């Protein structure tokens with residue numbers, strides 16, 4: 606079994622989602638829940654933001670959670686100095702590597718090299734683990750990126766983050782990129798995904814397949830723009846793979862996502878994989894008839910594996926007689942398939958008129974109407 610290193614960045618990139626602010630108490634709760642769920646490392650914040658940010662990180666450090674805590678910093682000594690006051694075991698130093706980012710900052714690769722040479726050894730005096738980031742790596746010149754990985758390794762960096770900052774990677778392009786970097790260097794690689802093309806989780810998974818040792822994710826995928834790779838999606842995908850083993854207890858994912866959704870003010874959309882309301886809801890007759898015989902017939906895993914209560918059968922336009930028999934037997938009413946089919950016609954027309962699934966009182970009304978009609 607391969608044991609990937611899972612880094613959660615809900616408290617750093619997650620909080621960078623527009624309009625999201627976690628209170629210090631919420632940060633402590635989220636960090637504790639993440640540690641309890643078995644995540645390996647928490648990117649716990651960006652100390653240079655403010656005194657208050659540093660205080661919240663210091664507080665999390667005092668909890669002595671069984672995870673590595675990492676502070677984020679730009680390639681600037683002042684940021685690293687701010688991180689030093691927080692007491693985290695690790696620091697992550699982010700460098701621009703694409704032509705566009707270097708130009709916007711008025712820098713070139715010589716400056717990147719100089720900063721690596723100056724900052725990494727200096728940071729190593731204060732932190733037992735130093736990670737460096739290649740920001741906008743997927744739009745960078747591939748040769749320059751190779752040099753960055755080699756230079757970072759030579760300066761003593763413990764890990765190099767390959768960041769798909771604007772979320773343009775695809776699984777295929779990523780395999781090529783990671784293989785290329787691995788062919789020139791033995792540095793430990795981390796991949797950091799963004800979801801602009803809806804591929805963040807697939808890309809995080811693919812990065813591990815391609816040989817990255819670590820990936821960064823966030824709870825519910827909360828993060829800049831369309832967000833990051835979702836912790837809960839990746840964790841269950843790795844579990845189902847039969848090839849990866851993580852320390853994450855997937856049964857804790859549902860409550861973790863609920864806590865982050867509440868603290869961030871971002872509702873979990875119904876069709877969200879793993880934790881969305883409809884992720885384990887079924888209406889289609891063919892699916893429900895099979896699900897009543899075997900819960901894995903139309904679900905990839907059981908709801909309780911991710912801390913959910915169970916699947917739900919919804920009665921609506923697409924229902925079949927097996928669903929209706931099941932529903933009414935739960936109300937103490939036994940009906941034949943023929944009787945269920947009579948009901949079904951009225952269920953379909955009512956659901957079509959209302960353009961939605963039916964509620965218990967509506968189903969009771971339909972049942973009573975037919976009962977009176979047919980004696």
Ligand SMILES: CC(=O)SCCNC(=O)CCNC(=O)[C@H](O)C(C)(C)COP(=O)(O)OP(=O)(O)OC[C@H]1O[C@@H](n2cnc3c(N)ncnc32)[C@H](O)[C@@H]1OP(=O)(O)O
Pocket residue numbers: 618621651653654679680681699700701709710740770829
């Ligand atoms: C892809 C990512 O997620 S990157 C992380 C993004 N996160 C954040 O921005 C966190 C919140 N940000 C903040 O609180 C503020 O922007 C601060 C404290 C970081 C900086 O604030 P300010 O000093 O007012 O600068 P401002 O935000 O306007 O501009 C960013 C500065 O960082 C510099 N910068 C950007 N990336 C890097 C880097 N990797 N290394 C060094 N410097 C960098 C820019 O060149 C610019 O410098 P300049 O002011 O000399 O032109």
Ligand SMILES: O=C(O)CCC(=O)C(=O)O
Pocket residue numbers: 618697698699700737738739740741766768769770771797799
């Ligand atoms: O840490 C880094 O270097 C990259 C940060 C990031 O969030 C990104 O590029 O998307």
